[in-house]
Amino acid sequence: MRDVAVVSFAQAPSRRRVPEQNEVEILMPVVAEAVEKSGVPRDKIGFTCSGSCDYLAGQPFAFVWGLEAIAAWPPIRESHVEMDGAWALYEAWVLLQEGEIDAALVYGFGKSSPGSIRDVLAMQLDPYYYAPMWPDAVSLAALQARALLESTDHTEREMAEVAARSRRDAKANPNAQVTGDFDVDQILSDPYIVSPLRKHDCAPISDGAAAVVIAAGDLARSVSERPAWIRGIDHRVEPHSLGARDLTASVSTAVAAERAGALNDKIDVAELLAPFTHQELILRDSLNLKNGSAINPSGGALAANPVMAAGLIRIGEAAARITSGAADRALAHATSGPCLQQNLVCVLEGE
Amino acid sequence: MAENMIVTMPIRLEYDYSPGAGRSRFLRGLERGKILGERCHVCHKVYVGGGSGACPRDGVPTEEVVELPDVGTITTFCVVNVPFAGATVEIPYVSASILLDGADIPLMHLIQEVNAEDVRMGMRVRAEWLPEAERIPSMDTIKYFKPAGEPDAPIDEVLKRMRADA
Numbered sequence: 001m002r003d004v005a006v007v008s009f010a011q012a013p014s015r016r017r018v019p020e021q022n023e024v025e026i027l028m029p030v031v032a033e034a035v036e037k038s039g040v041p042r043d044k045i046g047f048t049c050s051g052s053c054d055y056l057a058g059q060p061f062a063f064v065w066g067l068e069a070i071a072a073w074p075p076i077r078e079s080h081v082e083m084d085g086a087w088a089l090y091e092a093w094v095l096l097q098e099g100e101i102d103a104a105l106v107y108g109f110g111k112s113s114p115g116s117i118r119d120v121l122a123m124q125l126d127p128y129y130y131a132p133m134w135p136d137a138v139s140l141a142a143l144q145a146r147a148l149l150e151s152t153d154h155t156e157r158e159m160a161e162v163a164a165r166s167r168r169d170a171k172a173n174p175n176a177q178v179t180g181d182f183d184v185d186q187i188l189s190d191p192y193i194v195s196p197l198r199k200h201d202c203a204p205i206s207d208g209a210a211a212v213v214i215a216a217g218d219l220a221r222s223v224s225e226r227p228a229w230i231r232g233i234d235h236r237v238e239p240h241s242l243g244a245r246d247l248t249a250s251v252s253t254a255v256a257a258e259r260a261g262a263l264n265d266k267i268d269v270a271e272l273l274a275p276f277t278h279q280e281l282i283l284r285d286s287l288n289l290k291n292g293s294a295i296n297p298s299g300g301a302l303a304a305n306p307v308m309a310a311g312l313i314r315i316g317e318a319a320a321r322i323t324s325g326a327a328d329r330a331l332a333h334a335t336s337g338p339c340l341q342q343n344l345v346c347v348l349e350g351e
Numbered sequence: 352m353a354e355n356m357i358v359t360m361p362i363r364l365e366y367d368y369s370p371g372a373g374r375s376r377f378l379r380g381l382e383r384g385k386i387l388g389e390r391c392h393v394c395h396k397v398y399v400g401g402g403s404g405a406c407p408r409d410g411v412p413t414e415e416v417v418e419l420p421d422v423g424t425i426t427t428f429c430v431v432n433v434p435f436a437g438a439t440v441e442i443p444y445v446s447a448s449i450l451l452d453g454a455d456i457p458l459m460h461l462i463q464e465v466n467a468e469d470v471r472m473g474m475r476v477r478a479e480w481l482p483e484a485e486r487i488p489s490m491d492t493i494k495y496f497k498p499a500g501e502p503d504a505p506i507d508e509v510l511k512r513m514r515a516d517a
Binding site for chain 2: 025028
C-alpha cells in the first residue's frame with residue numbers, strides 16, 4: 001500500500017441557515033484555505049473529487065456548480081460522488097494508490113436549510129419499497145433507537161449523556177453550531193420529537209462545507225511536519241431493506257473497521273459520524289472502543305451536521321489531532337443512508 | 352393472474368431557494384432594468400447571467416460589478432419544434448445563447464419577433480423588457496430578445512472571445 005496522508009483540512013463554520021451565500025460562495029474560501037494550508041502547489045494536485053447531494057440543492061446536476069469554486073483552469077481531472085465527501089476521499093485515496101499522481105483535493109458541501117432535510121433524505125431510500133412510503137429520516141432513526149432500547153441494556157439516559165458530552169466538548173470548536181452545558185436530567189424531561197428521540201438526540205440542521213488535501217509519500221513529508229497517514233480505509237454497505245438488517249448493531253462498521261486495521265492497536269481519538277445519539281452507542285459497540293479513546297472531541301455531528309461534509313469533517317478533525325501531536329492514532333468514521341446503512345472507517349497515524 | 356394494482360404516492364419536495372450574493376446582484380439589477388455583469392480581478396473576464404458569484408476559471412469571488420448593454424450577438428441557438436408540458440410559448444420557437452457586448456460568457460434566452468428560420472449565429476439582438484412597474488428580480492423581467500436591426504457581427508471573432516484561454 002502506498003503511503004498517503006491528510007496534509008490539510010479546512011471547514012466553513014456550520015450554521016443553521018446561510019441565506020446570504022450560495023453553495024459555491026460557502027465552498028470557495030474553504031477550498032482556497034485547504035489548498036493554501038497544504039503547501040502543495042496547484043499543479044501538483046492531480047485529482048479533485050467532491051461529495052454532495054443534488055436533492056439538498058433541489059436541482060439536477062447541482063454538484064457541477066461546485067466546480068466554480070475550485071479554479072478548474074487549466075482543465076483538471078475530477079470526479080464526484082453523490083455521497084458524503086468522506087467517500088470522495090476514498091476515491092481519491094484509491095487513485096493515489098495507482099501511483100500516477102501525488103496529491104488530490106477532496107471537498108464536500110451542502111446546504112440543508114433550503115428544503116426539509118427529514119424529507120429530502122427519504123429520497124436516498126430504495127425507490128421501490130421505502131421511498132414511495134415517504135418515511136422521514138427522524139422517524140426511521142427513531143425505529144432504530146426503539147429497537148436498540150428494547151433489545152439491549154442501553155437507556156435514554158445514555159443517549160442524553162452522549163448529547164451533553166458532545167455539546168460540552170463542542171464549546172472548544174469554533175466551527176460548531178450547537179454548544180453548551182446541558183443538564184442530563186433536564187434534557188430528559190423534554191418532550192419526544194419522535195419517540196424515543198428528543199430534540200437533543202438529533203443532529204442540528206446545518207449549512208456548511210469542508211475540504212481536505214491528501215498527498216503521497218515524500219510530497220506529504222515535504223509539506224507537513226507531521227502528516228496524518230491513512231493506514232487503512234474501508235467502507236461496507238448493508239441491504240437497503242431495513243427488515244433484512246439488525247438495526248441495533250452496525251455490522252458494516254465492524255467489518256470496515258477490521259479491514260482498515262482499526263482494531264489492531266489503541267485508538268486515541270475516534271471521530272464518529274452519528275447524527276443521532278443512539279447511533280453513537282451502536283457505533284461504539286460495533287467498534288468495541290475501549291475506555292481511553294476520546295470520542296468526538298470536536299462535538300461530532302450532534303454539534304454540527306452539514307450533510308455531505310460531516311463525514312469528511314470527521315476525517316479532517318481526526319487528522320488535525322494527529323498533525324497537532326494531540327493523538328498518535330485516530331479513527332474517523334462516516335455514514336450514509338438510513339439507520340447507519342453504509343459505513344466508512346479510516347485509520348490515521350502520526351509517525 | 353390478478354390485475355396489477357397501481358398505487359400513486361405523492362412525492363413533493365419544497366425549497367426556499369437562496370441565490371447568494373453574486374446571483375442576488377444580478378437579479379436586483381434586472382428589477383431596476385439593468386443587466387449587471389461581474390469582472391474577475393484575476394483573468395478580467397466579465398460574467399453575466401446570474402452565475403455563482405465565482406470566477407469558474409480562477410475560483411475567486413467576482414465582486415466588481417459591470418453594467419452591460421442589453422444588446423448582444425447570438426452565438427448558438429436551437430429551434431424548438433416539440434411541445435412539452437408547461438410550455439408557454441408557441442412552437443416553433445428559438446432558444447439562443449446571447450453574448451452581450453462587453454461580456455465574456457453568453458446568457459440563454461428566448462428569441463421572438465422573428466421567424467425561426469431567419470435566426471442565425473452572429474445575429475444582433477436586443478432585450479425586450481417588461482414595463483417598468485412589472486419588473487421583478489427574475490430573468491422573466493426580460494421577456495425575450497428580438498432582432499436589434501443591426502448588421503450581423505463577425506461570428507468567428509465573437510466565438511473566440513468566449514474561449515477560456517482568450
